[in-house]
Amino acid sequence: MTQDFDPQSRYGRKHAAQLQRPAAADDRADAGRDPDEPFVGWRFVRSRRWLGYFAIAVAFAVVCALFGMWQWDRRNEAVRQNAQVAQNYDHAPVPLDQALPQASSWQDDQEWLRVSVTGQYDVDAQLLVRNRVHNGQPGFEVLTPLVTDTGRAFIVDRGWVPTGNAQDAPDHVPAPPSGEVTAVVRLQESEPRIPGRSDPAESDQVQSVTLDDVAAKVDTPIWTGAYGQLASESPAP
Incomplete structure (x- = not known):
């Protein structure tokens, strides 16, 4: 025979209280939370x-944005320089006195400009x-002053020769054309001095194409802002 459960009995009241206690705790937790707020909450953003x-x-x-802008500026500058070099490399030769009206004249956009x-x-x-x-072999660049009718000399880099077999000097340096010569050259800016390297003891050698140093070894006044890499000569050597 089954005995009916009496909620008013001592055991019934205790059991009912145990069933209601967790629900009451959940109700209190839910009462303190915004019903529209996600379950995890946004309190962590204040940590x-x-x-x-x-x-x-x-x-x-x-940092990424700044680096990207810097890279973009470098790319644009490289494109500009390449376009300038290509334009100057194939440019019709400009008379020297127009390209370099003063002995110290030089502009960065003149690099590789063809000059006669x-x-x-x-x-x-x-x-x-x-x-x-x-090509992996040591040698020398040959600088020869080309004296103009103004009495000033323009330094022409006539090319490269290898170091000699038995001495620290070329075995042979090809001679330039004699008499009046018209040379077409590509302009280059005077090179800076190489830090920590002294001038060679030999009177006919220099450490770099630093035109102020070259001027000290040439009796004739020279152009000191730029020199030229030889493209062609007339008459040919």
Whole structure:
């Protein structure tokens, strides 16, 4: 025979209280939460750790943006320089006195510009630039002053020659054309001095195409803002 459950009995009241206690706790928890707020809540955004992560993310994004802008500027500058070099390389030769009206004249956009200059080579004042490597072989650049009718000389880099077999000097340096010569050259800016390297003891050698140093070894006044890499000569050597 089954005995009916009496909620008013002592045991019934105790059992009912146990059933109601968790529900009451849940009700209190739900009462303190916004019904429209996600379950996880947004209180974590006020924590120091989260704010630190957010600051790092923002800083990283700013650095990436700045780096991207820097790379873009470098790319645009490289494109501009390449276009300028291509234009100057094939440019019709400009007379020297127009390209370089003063002895110290030079503009960055003149690099590789083709220039024509007429005069006579001063072979006695010819200089060698040391430590010039070509295809892995050491050698020298040959600098020969081309004296114009104004009495000023323009320095022409006539090319590269290898180091000699038995001495620290070329075995042979080809002679330039004699008499009046018209040379077409591509302009180059005077090179800076090489830090920590002294001038060679040899009177006919220099450490770099630093035109102020070249001027000290050439009796004739020279153009000091730029020199020229030889493209062609008339008459040919």
